[in-house]
Amino acid sequence: MTTIAIDAMGGDNAPTEIIKGAVDSLQVADSKIILVGKEDIITKELSAYNTKGSVEVVNATEIISTEEAALAIKQKKDSSLVVGLNLLKEGRADSFISAGSTGAFLVGATLKIKRLPGIDRPALGTLLPGAKGFTLMLDSGANVDCKPEYLLQFAVLGSVYMEHVQGIKKPAIGLLNVGTEKDKGNVLTKGAYDLLAASSLNFKGNIEAGDIAKGTVDVAVCDGFAGNVLLKTAEGYSKFIFGTVKKELMATPIRKIGALLSRGAFENIKKSLDHSEVGGAPFLGLESLVIKVHGSSKAKDIVGAVKQSHKFTQNNMIDKLKEGLQGGV
Amino acid sequence: MTTIAIDAMGGDNAPTEIIKGAVDSLQVADSKIILVGKEDIITKELSAYNTKGSVEVVNATEIISTEEAALAIKQKKDSSLVVGLNLLKEGRADSFISAGSTGAFLVGATLKIKRLPGIDRPALGTLLPGAKGFTLMLDSGANVDCKPEYLLQFAVLGSVYMEHVQGIKKPAIGLLNVGTEKDKGNVLTKGAYDLLAASSLNFKGNIEAGDIAKGTVDVAVCDGFAGNVLLKTAEGYSKFIFGTVKKELMATPIRKIGALLSRGAFENIKKSLDHSEVGGAPFLGLESLVIKVHGSSKAKDIVGAVKQSHKFTQNNMIDKLKEGLQGGV
Numbered sequence: 001m002t003t004i005a006i007d008a009m010g011g012d013n014a015p016t017e018i019i020k021g022a023v024d025s026l027q028v029a030d031s032k033i034i035l036v037g038k039e040d041i042i043t044k045e046l047s048a049y050n051t052k053g054s055v056e057v058v059n060a061t062e063i064i065s066t067e068e069a070a071l072a073i074k075q076k077k078d079s080s081l082v083v084g085l086n087l088l089k090e091g092r093a094d095s096f097i098s099a100g101s102t103g104a105f106l107v108g109a110t111l112k113i114k115r116l117p118g119i120d121r122p123a124l125g126t127l128l129p130g131a132k133g134f135t136l137m138l139d140s141g142a143n144v145d146c147k148p149e150y151l152l153q154f155a156v157l158g159s160v161y162m163e164h165v166q167g168i169k170k171p172a173i174g175l176l177n178v179g180t181e182k183d184k185g186n187v188l189t190k191g192a193y194d195l196l197a198a199s200s201l202n203f204k205g206n207i208e209a210g211d212i213a214k215g216t217v218d219v220a221v222c223d224g225f226a227g228n229v230l231l232k233t234a235e236g237y238s239k240f241i242f243g244t245v246k247k248e249l250m251a252t253p254i255r256k257i258g259a260l261l262s263r264g265a266f267e268n269i270k271k272s273l274d275h276s277e278v279g280g281a282p283f284l285g286l287e288s289l290v291i292k293v294h295g296s297s298k299a300k301d302i303v304g305a306v307k308q309s310h311k312f313t314q315n316n317m318i319d320k321l322k323e324g325l326q327g328g329v
Numbered sequence: 330m331t332t333i334a335i336d337a338m339g340g341d342n343a344p345t346e347i348i349k350g351a352v353d354s355l356q357v358a359d360s361k362i363i364l365v366g367k368e369d370i371i372t373k374e375l376s377a378y379n380t381k382g383s384v385e386v387v388n389a390t391e392i393i394s395t396e397e398a399a400l401a402i403k404q405k406k407d408s409s410l411v412v413g414l415n416l417l418k419e420g421r422a423d424s425f426i427s428a429g430s431t432g433a434f435l436v437g438a439t440l441k442i443k444r445l446p447g448i449d450r451p452a453l454g455t456l457l458p459g460a461k462g463f464t465l466m467l468d469s470g471a472n473v474d475c476k477p478e479y480l481l482q483f484a485v486l487g488s489v490y491m492e493h494v495q496g497i498k499k500p501a502i503g504l505l506n507v508g509t510e511k512d513k514g515n516v517l518t519k520g521a522y523d524l525l526a527a528s529s530l531n532f533k534g535n536i537e538a539g540d541i542a543k544g545t546v547d548v549a550v551c552d553g554f555a556g557n558v559l560l561k562t563a564e565g566y567s568k569f570i571f572g573t574v575k576k577e578l579m580a581t582p583i584r585k586i587g588a589l590l591s592r593g594a595f596e597n598i599k600k601s602l603d604h605s606e607v608g609g610a611p612f613l614g615l616e617s618l619v620i621k622v623h624g625s626s627k628a629k630d631i632v633g634a635v636k637q638s639h640k641f642t643q644n645n646m647i648d649k650l651k652e653g654l655q656g657g658v
Binding site: 069103130131141144145176178179181185186187189208209210211212213214222223224225226228229230231232233234235236237238239240241242243244245248249251252254255257258259260261262263264265266268269272 | 398432459460470473474505507508510514515516518537538539540541542543551552553554555557558559560561562563564565566567568569570571572573574577578580581583584586587588589590591592593594595597598601
């Protein structure tokens with residue numbers, strides 16, 4: 001049995017959707033759940049479900065909102081985020097899930113949890129949808145200034161993760177660059193290319209940003225600045241395009257009928273782009289698993305993150321990551 | 330009257346679509362057109378039109394293909410790209426348009442054409458569609474390693490361009506970053522923020538990559554690595570989404586009928602995302618205008634680029650850019 005702590009107060013839909021997700025996840029993963037946050041609120045929400053004592057509540061009196069910056073972690077020592085991370089540090093939980101402020105989450109996890117041996121900087125991984133399934137991109141924004149050796153470390157973390165959590169054998173690794181030729185890129189990627197090419201990873205060379213939507217590789221490594229730009233561009237243009245499609249389809253009665261008839265198409269697309277199954281963004285390179293789920297997460301996203309956490313712990317991923325870092329770097 | 334040289338041999342649809350576009354543009358811009366490339370082929374293609382001697386042909390025996398790398402510029406001295414750039418250098422043309430290899434184009438223009446005073450590195454500008462019209466993003470890929478002062482120079486170039494070619498008064502400038510707060514970013518953007526804030530530009534602070542699709546600013550500045558990632562991600566995900574929509578709409582007979590009824594919606598979207606009106610990507614910071622149009626350009630894209638070139642020269646943009654660089658930097 002694994003123990004998963006969940007920040008009940010973080011995210012736009014906290015605490016209701018977070019707690020619902022925690023309760024729902026009891027059906028799918030053989031885990032003990034600890035909900036962290038204002039005890040009276042959580043207990044009241046929980047009373048709507050029949051959880052038979054399988055959910056523990058740990059009190060935390062403060063809340064760090066989704067909009068608050070990294071500094072909040074130092075100011076709010078009794079926040080659900082800090083208290084939850086302390087559960088990991090004290091060995092009372094195997095993993096921790098939060099939908100709260102990304103900045104505070106990254107700084108908090110880095111301060112509270114030890115790095116794995118061989119890791120200079122932990123990296124935030126994001127699973128991005130594409131034509132051939134999901135690509136794990138890391139770093140998605142934790143480290144805006146990187147050195148070539150960090151990118152090699154990200155590649156090892158990503159490779160082990162995709163192999164043992166997502167079940168992809170010998171994951172294909174790509175280096176995010178401005179062209180596919182070997183000599184392309186900036187100082188960082190040129191340095192990283194040589195390190196990756198010399199490693200025992202299944203390195204496929206440089207990829208362009210357009211390759212993510214094509215699904216050319218299983219793991220894409222980049223610095224956190226480029227990763228953040230890629231992630232936010234993909235989100236921004238997807239939203240813009242679907243928004244424009246919706247507006248145009250509602251513009252005339254005939255088009256509305258057309259949209260009604262082809263409704264199934266849009267439902268399928270929504271399903272194929274749904275992130276909830278992938279279970280949030282793992283922050284990899286630390287001695288415990290911490291997972292950042294989107295600020296707008298609903299119950300099903302929490303369930304996805306619990307599933308992923310459970311699999312991570314059950315598969316002894318921390319040991320596997322340590323092995324990978326010894327062999328691969 | 331302005332004189333515009335066009336690379337007749339560059340791009341996936343050369344020479345037919347390029348030459349058609351050159352001829353079509355005679356109707357919309359009071360320009361003299363010089364087509365550069367294999368004289369026999371161009372003359373044969375031109376014989377299908379009644380151009381009454383308003384198109385000049387300059388012979389160039391070699392072709393640099395869209396896939397060829399930057400090095401080709403040194404190996405093929407009689408290519409349409411090199412010969413066209415020489416026309417600019419010799420003052421025989423005011424501007425030059427090519428749909429050929431981006432790498433060769435950027436290197437060639439930088440080698441052949443002098444930089445404007447105050448410019449360390451010229452920048453490739455791309456007009457990206459969004460909810461409130463187009464945002465000029467520069468640099469889109471010419472300079473993968475940048476210093477803060479380059480980003481300030483890009484901002485000046487972009488501001489003058491958007492004001493005088495696209496007609497936007499006091500264009501709003503944004504610095505592409507990983508968050509909107511003042512203290513966000515990497516070493517480069519932190520340095521650039523201070524320079525931009527101290528300038529006389531209409532600087533709106535940091536923007537995130539998602540702001541491009543929202544159209545928050547008129548000009549977005551960034552290093553060419555981040556710019557290339559943004560551009561290729563936007564292209565990649567747009568293609569992926571529209572491809573998925575099409576596939577899903579064609580999957581059942583009922584959906585096909587729905588798609589037929591709502592056809593107008595998709596035609597409008599296609600029109601609103603159409604790049605041809607914006608006229609290609611200007612490579613700014615040189616003493617002449619060079620415009621890179623997409624490798625897949627059709628006749629209408631060439632017409633757009635000719636219009637833009639004509640306006641640029643008619644408005645004495647080189648003088649205006651010089652003034653901006655003296656005042657703004």
